Each structure stands twice: as structure tokens, then as C-alpha cells.
Amino acid sequence: VAVVDRAHAWVDSVLVAGPADPRIWDALAGLYKNIEAFELASALWPRIVRQFPSYHALHYNYGLFLDEQERTADALRELRIALVLKPDYQRASNLMSMVYTHIDDVIAALRYVRWAIAPRPTRATCWLNYGTYVRTLGDYGTAINAFQRAEILAKAANDKDMEASSRFNSGMSMIMIGELETGFNRIESRWATPGFPSPKRNFKH
Numbered sequence: 001v002a003v004v005d006r007a008h009a010w011v012d013s014v015l016v017a018g019p020a021d022p023r024i025w026d027a028l029a030g031l032y033k034n035i036e037a038f039e040l041a042s043a044l045w046p047r048i049v050r051q052f053p054s055y056h057a058l059h060y061n062y063g064l065f066l067d068e069q070e071r072t073a074d075a076l077r078e079l080r081i082a083l084v085l086k087p088d089y090q091r092a093s094n095l096m097s098m099v100y101t102h103i104d105d106v107i108a109a110l111r112y113v114r115w116a117i118a119p120r121p122t123r124a125t126c127w128l129n130y131g132t133y134v135r136t137l138g139d140y141g142t143a144i145n146a147f148q149r150a151e152i153l154a155k156a157a158n159d160k161d162m163e164a165s166s167r168f169n170s171g172m173s174m175i176m177i178g179e180l181e182t183g184f185n186r187i188e189s190r191w192a193t194p195g196f197p198s199p200k201r202n203f204k205h
Contacts, residue, residue: 025052063075090126097113
């Protein structure tokens with residue numbers, strides 16, 4: 001509580017001057033989030049987007065916060081605004097696709113991840129999401145190709161966890177269509193990453 005009170009007092013002391021840089025306001029909301037003062041962050045965010053209604057990144061960050069708070073409809077609203085302000089905002093369209101999966105709307109999720117991929121098809125997480133959505137719809141061949149594309153991009157970016165996740169998903173997809181040996185060989189890579197609990201890594205519950 002003491003930490004939250006100190007943070008609140010400090011934020012108020014900064015905002016009383018009415019800083020003109022939206023990044024300052026964004027950082028202050030991020031501070032509240034980092035110390036888990038979610039009620040204070042929830043109160044500050046509407047003030048921020050009213051102050052800077054045309055700043056696309058703020059609507060994205062607010063949408064991300066709302067999604068984390070499981071306020072799906074509100075998150076979609078803010079992400080739509082971000083995309084109106086910046087239609088090629090890849091980060092926003094990719095996140096929007098993920099938010100739609102929370103309400104089981106895979107068709108909408110697929111539409112927005114395609115939007116994310118179109119301007120710059122070089123982000124591994126977009127291809128990983130695309131593969132996940134088309135696999136849900138039963139298109140395993142397209143899913144495997146997407147996961148392999150994600151793996152290549154992640155490797156080029158030296159993103160080990162994303163590379164392993166992409167290999168794992170392509171392997172699981174192969175197993176689903178009966179390519180067992182190749183599929184099992186590919187999912188082995190996921191067991192080698194620190195973030196994946198597995199008996200092979202002597203994980204203890």
C-alpha cells in the first residue's frame with residue numbers, strides 16, 4: 001500500500017504540470033500497471049486518451065491494458081481507434097486478432113492477422129497466430145506453412161522461444177495429419193527451452 005500511495009503522489013505531482021509529451025503519460029500509466037495498481041491505471045487511461053485522442057500508440061497501449069483486465073469489448077474499441085488512426089499499425093491488428101479469440105471469433109481473428117501480415121510480412125508472431133487460426137479452421141497444410149515461415153523469421157531475429165514455439169506448432173500440426181515421425185522430431189525442440197515445463201527437463205510440480 002505504501003508503494004502505491006507513493007506512486008500515486010508522484011504521478012499527481014508530474015501531471016499537475018500538464019506534460020505535453022504523451023510518452024510521459026504512457027509511462028505513468030505503465031508505472032501503475034507495473035506495481036499492480038490497476039484501479040489507478042483504469043482511472044488514468046481514459047484521461048490520457050482524452051488528452052491525446054489522435055495518438056495511435058496510446059490507444060494501442062490502453063487496448064492492451066484492457067485486454068489484460070479481460071475487458072474484451074473495451075479493448076477491441078481502443079484497438080479499432082488505433083487502426084483508424086494508423087491503418088498499417090501491425091502491432092494493433094495482430095493484438096486485435098488475439099483479442100477476438102477470447103470471444104471465439106476465429107473468422108475475425110483471421111481477418112485482422114491477415115491485415116497485420118499484409119504491410120510487412122516479416123514478424124514471426126503474426127505468422128504463428130495466422131497458423132493457429134487456420135489450423136482451428138481445419139486447414140493444416142496452410143497452418144504448417146505459416147508455422148515454418150514463423151520459425152524462419154524467428155531464427156533470423158534470434159528469438160529462440162518464438163523459433164521453438166513455431167517448430168512445436170508445426171510438429172503438432174504434422175502429428176494431427178498423421179506425419180508422426182516428422183512431427184515428434186519437431187516438437188522435441190520445444191522441450192529444450194526454459195519456458196516449457198516437461199518431464200524431459202526434470203520439471204517438478
